Each structure stands twice: as C-alpha cells, then as structure tokens.
Amino acid sequence: MTGIVFDIVEFSVHDGPGIRTTVFLKGCPLRCSWCHNPEGISPEPQVLRSPAGERVVGKWYTPSELARLLNRQAAIFRANEGGITFSGGEPLRQARFVAAVIELLDDVHVVLDTSGYATESDFCLVASRCDLVFYDLKLIDLQLHRMYTGCDNAPILHNLRVLSTMRIPYVVRVPLIPGVTDTPENLEAIARTVSGLPGLLRVDLLPYNRAAGGKYAAAGMQFAPQYDQTRPVRLDPSAFEQLGVKVQFL
Ligand code: SF4
Numbered sequence: 001m002t003g004i005v006f007d008i009v010e011f012s013v014h015d016g017p018g019i020r021t022t023v024f025l026k027g028c029p030l031r032c033s034w035c036h037n038p039e040g041i042s043p044e045p046q047v048l049r050s051p052a053g054e055r056v057v058g059k060w061y062t063p064s065e066l067a068r069l070l071n072r073q074a075a076i077f078r079a080n081e082g083g084i085t086f087s088g089g090e091p092l093r094q095a096r097f098v099a100a101v102i103e104l105l106d107d108v109h110v111v112l113d114t115s116g117y118a119t120e121s122d123f124c125l126v127a128s129r130c131d132l133v134f135y136d137l138k139l140i141d142l143q144l145h146r147m148y149t150g151c152d153n154a155p156i157l158h159n160l161r162v163l164s165t166m167r168i169p170y171v172v173r174v175p176l177i178p179g180v181t182d183t184p185e186n187l188e189a190i191a192r193t194v195s196g197l198p199g200l201l202r203v204d205l206l207p208y209n210r211a212a213g214g215k216y217a218a219a220g221m222q223f224a225p226q227y228d229q230t231r232p233v234r235l236d237p238s239a240f241e242q243l244g245v246k247v248q249f250l
Contacts, residue, residue, distance in 0.1 A: 003097030018082025083109030
C-alpha cells in the first residue's frame, strides 16, 4: 500500500495543540472556489512551474516509510504536548493509508483535519485512531454547497453526526469567505447544526486567505472565484453566542 503526500511541514503551531508536524495528503474530491492549495486537489504528482524553475509535488510513501519519518520527532512532540496533523487535500481520500500510518506512530497525539467528505466507514477508520478532529463546515444550504464546492454536503453532515457519537473531541472550523460562508443565514444554520452536539469543543472562524489564488498559475490552473474577493469579511459570532456555542476567531 502507498499514499501520496504533497507537503510535510514541521514546527507548525496552527494545526493543533503544541508543536506539530503537518502531513498534507494529495487529492481532494471537493473543488472549493476559495481553495488555496490547488496542488492538493489532484491525486497524482504534478509539476509546479514558476520563474524560479520547475518542481514536482506529490511523493509516494509506504505507511512504514512515512511513519519512520514522523517518528523521528516523537520525543519532541511528547515533550511539547504536540503531535502530528493529517491534512490535505482531503486525508480521508486515502483513509486506509492514513490509518495504517497512525497505527505505526510511536505514541504521539494525532489530529485529523478534514472536510468530512467521505464514506462513513472511511471516516470512522481514521477518526477512531485520532485524538482530536478539526472538522470543516462550509455551507449548510445544499444548492450553495454544490455551487461553491462541486459536491453535496449530505456525507459531511452525516459524518458530523457520527463524530458526535464517537467520544472524540472535535472543533468545527468555518472558513469565512466573503458573501458566501459569512452570511447571517449560513452562520445561523451552522450554529443550529452544531448546537448541542456531544463532544464539540468550539467553533473556529477562519480568516479569508487573500492570497488564495497565488499558486494556481504555477499548477497550470485558473483561479476563478465565484465571489467578490475585495468585499470585507463579515466578522459576527453572534449566531453561535446566542445558542451558547463557544466560538473564536483564528
Ligand atoms: S476541501 Fe480543502 S483542499 Fe479540498 S478543495 Fe476545499 S479547500 Fe481545497
């Protein structure tokens, strides 16, 4: 068995508690209009071209090769209450590979950073081996979700309910996209969806990445957001506060 990774970032402090190494798995079934990692979408290696030259992104590992690499820092992770985060792309697209890597890790804290778009069995295969889950919720309205991500949100909402029964702590993360996800209607719908769910630690509202389009040309892709990037993001946590959901801006 092999898995494909497009980046491994060490000493990350934004992808979970403590000092972490984040593994970015290549391949994602979604096509978010605002995706700032276009090289993470294709499940195949690809060439990035820039004035500085060309480089291939996407490296294949066996589970033992990747676990060996990650285990080198296990003592540092444990000393700093850090660990390893599996992100992407969508790590659940390679669920069996990620689960196999986790099985070989040397007693380190593991975070799954996911869109939740997967079969229930793939979701449980990985989430059940993790200490914490970062779970993205983008849009509750089905038509808008299809329009902006290219996919239905039914599997995402289903796996969120599954997660809430698994006794694994999780944080719901909402990327604030101007005029798309930051609307009162959407934030109120997300607040109603997560309110009262067992195991929810809090909701994180993520800032819009204004450099989202930066890597598209290098990947030979076109950045064509279906929204006005220049519009200020609406920063209003009241929909969550009114329902007693703990919320923070990142
Ligand atoms: S889920 Fe994440 S990686 Fe996948 S397209 Fe959306 S923003 Fe990009």
